Amino acid sequence: DTAVSQTPKYLVTQMGNDKSIKCEQNLGHDTMYWYKQDSKKFLKIMFSYNNKELIINETVPNRFSPKSPDKAHLNLHINSLELGDSAVYFCASRISSGGEQYFGPGTRLTVT
Amino acid sequence: AQTVTQSQPEMSVQEAETVTLSCTYDTSESNYYLFWYKQPPSRQMILVIRQEAYKQQNATENRFSVNFQKAAKSFSLKISDSQLGDTAMYFCAFMKQNNAGNMLTFGGGTRLMVKP
Numbered sequence: 001d002t003a004v005s006q007t008p009k010y011l012v013t014q015m016g017n018d019k020s021i022k023c024e025q026n027l028g029h030d031t032m033y034w035y036k037q038d039s040k041k042f043l044k045i046m047f048s049y050n051n052k053e054l055i056i057n058e059t060v061p062n063r064f065s066p067k068s069p070d071k072a073h074l075n076l077h078i079n080s081l082e083l084g085d086s087a088v089y090f091c092a093s094r095i096s097s098g099g100e101q102y103f104g105p106g107t108r109l110t111v112t
Numbered sequence: 113a114q115t116v117t118q119s120q121p122e123m124s125v126q127e128a129e130t131v132t133l134s135c136t137y138d139t140s141e142s143n144y145y146l147f148w149y150k151q152p153p154s155r156q157m158i159l160v161i162r163q164e165a166y167k168q169q170n171a172t173e174n175r176f177s178v179n180f181q182k183a184a185k186s187f188s189l190k191i192s193d194s195q196l197g198d199t200a201m202y203f204c205a206f207m208k209q210n211n212a213g214n215m216l217t218f219g220g221g222t223r224l225m226v227k228p
Contacts, residue, residue: 033215035216041151041220042220043203044218048214088155092216099162099164100145100147100162103149105155106155
């Protein structure tokens with residue numbers, strides 16, 4: 001009965017590869033997010049979707065492409081991975097009329 | 113744009129004592145939320161407490177309470193009767209209200225160590 005789930009939890013890959021991270025929420029929320037936490041623990045928004053529509057697209061390289069097939073899912077595809085992409089990526093969701101965001105467990109991406 | 117500042121990168125407290133974590137923010141918005149999230153070594157982000165800016169009363173959740181000073185743009189977290197399980201990174205966060213897709217803006221975090 002996990003509220004916000006992410007797969008995989010760990011991802012180790014080589015530079016230049018393409019990888020995807022998946023996120024699903026079963027809370028009935030209409031808004032989903034991707035955040036990046038760097039090695040210094042700083043958290044920053046990447047993308048936000050509301051009802052499958054892209055709302056926020058921060059200054060993220062074009063190699064990152066989110067996709068929301070429905071309100072319960074938000075995936076993140078990363079092309080041509082670079083060393084600097086190594087981080088923990090968090091998915092989160094909320095109801096747009098409400099307050100707090102609920103976070104997934106995070107995906108630790110390591111690019112070698 | 114909003115900014116959130118946590119001026120204490122690290123803090124420690126003895127078990128059973130009280131500790132206060134500081135947070136200041138800058139915004140021109142009138143309606144917003146403020147949050148404290150806890151991130152233990154498991155890396156899960158756990159909501160500790162939330163405060164709506166229009167509410168004058170400070171939020172409390174069991175051993176956790178806040179001191180919200182809207183005019184001073186200050187939002188500190190007080191942890192009473194500290195427990196070993198409170199050891200974690202604590203993040204203060206800001207979010208505008210009443211817009212779909214509103215994002216969280218986080219402070220840099222405070223690493224709290226509770227000592228036995």
